[in-house]
Amino acid sequence: MGIAERMGGYLMEIPVKAAVKIEAGELVAVGADGYAVTATKAAGLKIAGCSATLADNRTGANGDVKVLVKRGTFVLENDGKIKNTDILKDAYVVDGNTVTNTAEGSSKAGKIIGVEADGVVVEIM
Numbered sequence: 001m002g003i004a005e006r007m008g009g010y011l012m013e014i015p016v017k018a019a020v021k022i023e024a025g026e027l028v029a030v031g032a033d034g035y036a037v038t039a040t041k042a043a044g045l046k047i048a049g050c051s052a053t054l055a056d057n058r059t060g061a062n063g064d065v066k067v068l069v070k071r072g073t074f075v076l077e078n079d080g081k082i083k084n085t086d087i088l089k090d091a092y093v094v095d096g097n098t099v100t101n102t103a104e105g106s107s108k109a110g111k112i113i114g115v116e117a118d119g120v121v122v123e124i125m
Contacts, residue, residue: 010071014048015063022055026096027076027109027124028069036067038096045107047093049124050074075119076109082120086112091122 014028017035022028027039030046036055039047048069055067077098082091091099092106099109099120114121 011052012048012069012071013066014069016055016057016060016065016067018060018062018064019058020055021058022051022067023096024051024054026051027093028067029093029107033062035062036069039093039107039109040096041092041094041106043105043107045093047107047109047124071124073113073121073123075116076122078115078120082112082115084115087114088112091120 014030014036017037020037022038028036028048028051029039030036030048049071052068052070055065057065079094079098079100082101086101089112091109091112092103093109094100099122110122110124112120113123
């Protein structure tokens with residue numbers, strides 16, 4: 001039996017943590033409990049990608065709602081610290097839309113592959 005590709009390899013559904021709302025287009029993180037939340041500056045989170053849709057689980061229990069997450073390359077907001085000299089270095093989460101080059105107290109968002117006028121190009125795989 002060969003390897004079967006699922007959802008194009010770039011989309012995944014992740015159960016959302018109770019009392020959490022994830023907006024479309026935000027960075028999605030998975031905590032140690034295995035549930036999705038909007039990415040924040042915190043150590044130990046695993047960044048899954050960007051949410052493709054709104055996922056509102058504010059009134060549900062853990063996992064009642066799933067968020068569709070895209071993996072790939074995205075333009076995220078620059079906290080002002082990332083420069084061209086940071087290309088191919090790691091980007092770290094500031095919030096659900098913003099990255100920095102400072103690792104302390106944060107989680108890795110992905111690899112910086114470009115710095116442009118409209119933001120930082122980050123590969124999340």
